[in-house]
Amino acid sequence: MASRVQIPTNNSALIAMIADEDTVVGFLLAGVGNVDIRRKTNYLIVDSKTTVKQIEDAFKEFTTREDIAIVLISQYVANMIRFLVDSYNKPVPAILEIPSKDHPYDPAHDSVLSRVKYLFSSESVASGRR
Amino acid sequence: MSGQSQRLNVVPTVTMLGVVKARLVGATRGHALLKKKSDALTVQFRQILKKIVSTKESMGDIMKTSSFALTEAKYVAGDNIKHVVLENVREASLRVRSRQENVAGVKLPKFDYTADADAAKSDLTGLARGGQQVQQCRAAYVKAIEVLVELASLQTSFLTLDEAIKTTNRRVNALENVLKKIQGYKKREIEKKMQMQLQIQSSSTKVPSNKEASFNSSQNLLAVADKDEDIIF
Secondary structure (H helix, E strand, O other), X not given: OOOOOOOOOOOXXXXXXXXXXXXXXXXXXXXXXXXXXXXXXXXXXXXXXXXHHHHHHHHHXXXXXXXXXXXXXXXXXXXXXXXXXXXXXXXXXXXXXXXXXXXXXXXXXXXXXXXXXXXXXXXXXXXXXX | OOOOOOOXXXXXXXXXXXXXXXXXXXXHHHHHHHHHHHHHXXXXXXXXXXXXXXXXXXXXXHHXXXXXXXXXXXXXXXXXXXXXXXXXXXXXXXXEEEXXXXXXXXXXXXXXXXXXXXXXXXXXXXXXXXXHHHHHHHHHHHHHHHHHHHHHHHXXXXXXXXXXXXXXXXXXXXXXXXXHHHHHHHXXXXXXXXHHHHHHHXXXXXXXXXXXXXXXXHHHHHHHHHHOOOOXX
């Protein structure tokens, strides 16, 4: 099968982040952050001055980098580049939308959860508990 | 038409009948096996769906507690703790290991996180004040990462399985609706032709001049079968 996506089995992959400052600081404290020799970081802090272009570039970079297995993205940031997040359909790296402190989490916007809900429609698990 | 050149040449003989019968048996067995695979994948898929929904909900709670822990740490250790943290990023002590799991011939990715213990110890954030709060905050975020990594592996499994189920079902349907019908049709057709030939041969023993006609008629039958739109093999 030539079309099947190869899943890399490496021992140390990174977790990338695109989120607001507080969330990034918290995860950096846990030890997720990484700065390489060229001063490239595996996270992007989104504040009021960050442009959509910057977020797009960071998203594209993180999803194409070999050493990143998971990309955490705040949901309100994901909403800014919704078209990119929705069109992304590779299994690795996995895109995870996380809630941020000052934006409540809305399960209806999550690209994966909406697909899950669509498949679960008869039981309506996610929508029933909102 | 590319299908024209790939057409199987069907001659009404006993050997050909045997070949077609064997093909039909093969198609039936392949269909049964693929159906089993599809069922196994679907069972796995449903389990993953359930887990995803419950993990997504627990993620909300855990993110809430961890951001509250960060607020506590900020309150005790001062707001400038974030600058200390942002400046002290060197190398990731918390990394993700990926491995593969095999479910009915489909390789699913699984993520585990590994924490480098001694790297965390050497961190002096919050040494002046609020050290305990900072440690609690760190523990809360490590717990959050744990849940997020689990969710990520569930999510990738979900996407991979979804794709695999689609391909398997397509193959099952192809075998069920196209191949088996065509093979069965061919088998019946050959049997019919052989019967016809037998009749012709038995009658030709009485009238020898009929032999030419019988050859022509069998050729004609083949030509009629060739025109059928459904035959692609």
